[in-house]
Amino acid sequence: MAAAKRNTETKRKAPKGAARSERNWRHPLRSWLGSHRASARQALRQVGRYPFSSALTVLVMTIALALPMGLSVLINQVEQLGVNWQEAAQISVYLKDDVNAERQQEQLAAIKTLSGVAAAQLLDKELALAEFQQHSGMGDALLQLSYNPLPSVIVVTPASIDGGAAALEPLRDRLAAIDGVDQVQIDLLWVERLASILAMLERFTGGLGLLLIIALLLVMANTIRLAIESRREEILVVKLVGGTDAFVRRPFLYIGVLYGLLAGVLAWLLLAAGLAWLNVTVQQVASLYQSDFALMGMPWRDGLTLVFGAMLLGLVGAWLAVGQHVRAIEPS
Secondary structure: OHHHHHHHHHHHHHHHHHHHHHHHHHHHHHHHHHHHHHHHHHHHHHHHHOHHHHHHHHHHHHHHHHHHHHHHHHHHHHHOOOOOHHHHOEEEEEEOOOOOHHHHHHHHHHHHOOOOEEEEEEEOHHHHHHHHHHHHOOHHHHHOOOOOOOOOEEEEEEOOOOOHHHHOHHHHHHHHOOOOEEEEEEEOHHHHHHHHHHHHHHHHHHHHHHHHHHHHHHHHHHHHHHHHHHOHHHHHHHHHOOOOHHHHHHHHHHHHHHHHHHHHHHHHHHHHHHHHHHHHHHHHHHHHOOOOOOOOOOOHHHHHHHHHHHHHHHHHHHHHHHHHHHHHOOOO
16 A cells, blocks of 8 residues: 555656756757847847948948849849740741742641751741731832742741750751752841850859959958957956857857848848839830830849848858957957
8 A cells, every 4th residue: 555655656756857857958948049049139239339330331231242133133034035045046948939838838747747846837928028018117119019029938946956056957957958948047146146145144243243242251251350359358258257259259140140131131122123113114125126025023032042142141251250350369
């Protein structure tokens, strides 16, 4: 009976021990979270203590982030300016005048079966003349002619333009070998020129972005260095009472993250406003070319990437400065 009573008391006491163990496990976590909250509050106070210098730092970081990101967004949208490159590049197959309508349909069917051909469309002489009259502005003059001088043409869309015009030469030779074909012309030069210009701009944007990222890291490192120097006496006191380098370093890392967050959000807003302002002019120019192209604004994915990237750069810049200067401050 006594043994059963002792077992019952042991079972009743067990939960107290489990609860104590759980509290012991949670205590270091609460301390760690509390330390980070205190460091974050110190970072906020440090930024608010010097509003003018903080605003200048955020502004410089905003410009360094907005320039390459803005160019990148514009290039990506220009690349989609009705650009399905496969449809923009065409091969014009001009047929001989003595090829009748039935034979033209046979040639069209034969071309569609060739490898490397995504699509093909027949424009007979009458349709070609109507399109020429519409787009050339010479409709009245063409009506004075006693015959239609334009040949029938089959417009071929290649399946791929990788490699440029040189890669399409085998397809051009196969098209030229078809009976009744007079001439084959690859209409790819303007596509290659535009692609080359965009590739050059992408390289320029990448180089500019790299230089500005380096400048941003240097700005952040110098800002954190000045913040450390302004708190040198406080850091000495903390180290005298046993504060570790990690404890001293933490508020300055939060300062870097906070600067990055503010700069990233401001750059996002600046780019969104700039694209909206630029879109008015872009739509006016596009309307002159019978196009409904418009800038799509700042995509959410790019905006979030910009903000988190800015926070990471702020953290890295702060880490580079703190790692060097905090270790150098030691009580004598």
